[in-house]
Amino acid sequence: MLINIDTLRNRIEAVLLNKKEQGHEIDNLYEKFESLPKSYDKLINFTITLNDLPISSKWKYSEPNDLENIWSEADRKRPVGVESNIDIYKYAKKIESAFLGSICGCILGKPLEAMLTGQEIKSALKEINEWPLNNYISKNISNYLPRTHVSFSETAREFINYVAPDDDINYTILGMINLENHGAQFDHSDIKKLWLKHLPIGITFGPERTNLLISGLQSIDGIPKTQFLEKGGVGANPKIYNKTDVFSQTINNILNPGDELCGASIRADAYGYACPGNPSLAAELAWKDASFTHKRTGIYGTMFIAAAISCAQVLKDKIQIFKTALQFVPQNSRFFERVSGCLNIVKEASNWEEAYNKINSNLGEFGHCRIYQEMGMLINTLKFSTNVGDGLCIQVSQGADTDSFGATAGSILGAYYGPGYLEKKWLEPFNDDLRTGMAHFFERSLTKIAERMGRLPQTLVK
Numbered sequence: 001m002l003i004n005i006d007t008l009r010n011r012i013e014a015v016l017l018n019k020k021e022q023g024h025e026i027d028n029l030y031e032k033f034e035s036l037p038k039s040y041d042k043l044i045n046f047t048i049t050l051n052d053l054p055i056s057s058k059w060k061y062s063e064p065n066d067l068e069n070i071w072s073e074a075d076r077k078r079p080v081g082v083e084s085n086i087d088i089y090k091y092a093k094k095i096e097s098a099f100l101g102s103i104c105g106c107i108l109g110k111p112l113e114a115m116l117t118g119q120e121i122k123s124a125l126k127e128i129n130e131w132p133l134n135n136y137i138s139k140n141i142s143n144y145l146p147r148t149h150v151s152f153s154e155t156a157r158e159f160i161n162y163v164a165p166d167d168d169i170n171y172t173i174l175g176m177i178n179l180e181n182h183g184a185q186f187d188h189s190d191i192k193k194l195w196l197k198h199l200p201i202g203i204t205f206g207p208e209r210t211n212l213l214i215s216g217l218q219s220i221d222g223i224p225k226t227q228f229l230e231k232g233g234v235g236a237n238p239k240i241y242n243k244t245d246v247f248s249q250t251i252n253n254i255l256n257p258g259d260e261l262c263g264a265s266i267r268a269d270a271y272g273y274a275c276p277g278n279p280s281l282a283a284e285l286a287w288k289d290a291s292f293t294h295k296r297t298g299i300y301g302t303m304f305i306a307a308a309i310s311c312a313q314v315l316k317d318k319i320q321i322f323k324t325a326l327q328f329v330p331q332n333s334r335f336f337e338r339v340s341g342c343l344n345i346v347k348e349a350s351n352w353e354e355a356y357n358k359i360n361s362n363l364g365e366f367g368h369c370r371i372y373q374e375m376g377m378l379i380n381t382l383k384f385s386t387n388v389g390d391g392l393c394i395q396v397s398q399g400a401d402t403d404s405f406g407a408t409a410g411s412i413l414g415a416y417y418g419p420g421y422l423e424k425k426w427l428e429p430f431n432d433d434l435r436t437g438m439a440h441f442f443e444r445s446l447t448k449i450a451e452r453m454g455r456l457p458q459t460l461v462k
Contacts, residue, residue, distance in 0.1 A: 011257055012033065012043060012046070016030060017257075022260075023056050023059035024055060024056065025053055025056050032046070033046060060332075061334055062330060062332045063334070063335075065299060067287050067291075070303075074329060074331065075326075077327070079279065083314045086276055086278070088276060088458060091276040091313055091457060092455065093454065094276070094414070094418040094419070095313070095454045097418050097419050098413075098453075099172070099411070100422060101388045101392070101411060102407040103410065103430075103434070103446065104426040104427065105392045105406035105407045105409050106404075106406050107136065107430075108136055108402075111141075111151065111152045111155045111156050112402040113151075113402050115400075116146075116399045116400075116402070117399045118360065121133075121396070121399050132393065133393040136160060137156055138158065139152075139157065149403075157429075161429070161431060162430055162434065165203065165437035167204065167205065168266045168403060168404050168407040170436055170437070172266075172267075172269045173436060173441065174194055175271060176452060176453055177194060177441075178289075179271075179285075179460070183460055184285060186288060187288065188288075192211075192292070196216060197440055199212060201213065203437050203438075206261060206263045207258050207293040207294060211292060258298075258369075260295065261370060261371065262371050262401060263298070263369075264292075264299065264302040265290075265301040265404070266404045266407065266408065268289075268301075268302045268305040268309070268408070269306075269407070269408070271285035271286045272305065272307070272309025272411065274459060276310060276457060277313060277314040278310055279306075279328060280307075283310075284303075286302040286303045286305070290302035296333070296335075297335045297371055300329040300330065300335040301335065301375065303328050304329055304375065305411075307327075308324075308412055318416070319346070322382075326339060326340060326343070335371075335372070338366075338372040339372065339375045345358045345376065346359075346376070346379045346383050347383075351384060356398050368400050368401050369400075373400065374400055374405045377395060377398045377400070378405060378408060378412065381394045381395040381409045387421040388410065388413045388421045388422040388426075389421075391413040392406060392409060392413065392426075432446050432447055
């Protein structure tokens, strides 16, 4: 077996927690799990049983993973075509602004990516007389925070000389490459090849690392799937071994308990860039990518963000951008219910701190990487922003996954405001130098990569 048995147990326990959150019947399963011996075969046999758990009769949501059923559960009045009078060539500068905004938001948030609350960040900024936030994070803040991110020594204001490597940036670039290579016709096999070529496993996390690991193992000729299991165990049983879908589901259940977290959401940006005024196509492309690793909320969050970036390029009403994006997810899902609640809070609030406090009060348990609260924070950011930089500071000041959603907020803000709304102080420290840590990607000019992003709508033109 390729995984430590204690790690395996921890992963299965996390899967059980997910199953409960997703409405499955798990009565007595905890007790059964706790009684299992330290045996790979026993644990894997138990995990197989988790693939087809019934949904509780009290479960009120409908949350499909396949696109056909997602569309059937989405708002039937959603716009399904391109916004009228769209000239894709005129949107290049807006898209460049969106990408540059995402870079600045990512680096602004990166030193604070340490599961901090908005209250902790505000308190620390006050201590160094930098509240409200209006620039990159000063190194002085480290004396007043319980922890900072490991990248602090290259992403705090006094140390920035380039765009530091970050997975959020990597996935936006990978989305760009994917569209440049395949247009709208890509599938999961294309994503798998792209990741194997460009992503060292050490710069991936969660479900992305899981799928990259599985993809790498599957790429080695001569290693049968039975090598995952003990001799004579489940993998040696032809009746189970031949059921490839069961094998795949089981491995993903063992190693992929984070399939509703934000890992897919940070891969949405390029698909939103490519589809100005066409949120339906943006959401569909985002589904193609997200469904490689994620399910349910993990997919819907990605579709929502891509649709919002698409809408932000053409709509003037900030709230309408997110109302439209919500039309592209299942209307009877936890995602729709919770994000709609956030939208209503933001609409009624008089300032972003009031809205943040209410969102955090309602959804505080869904903090770092758990999507629901962070989607509300994105809505809050755009509603109360006055320009791109101002919005980035609002987003990061709300805490949680500060670099990932700082980047996402930057994309939405840049797409909405366009060129001329990001002060030079946000870009100048980078010296036009972007470092990704990706393999087989050699462009380091931030300007040139932004220009490539601006051309993405052309990749979808036949």
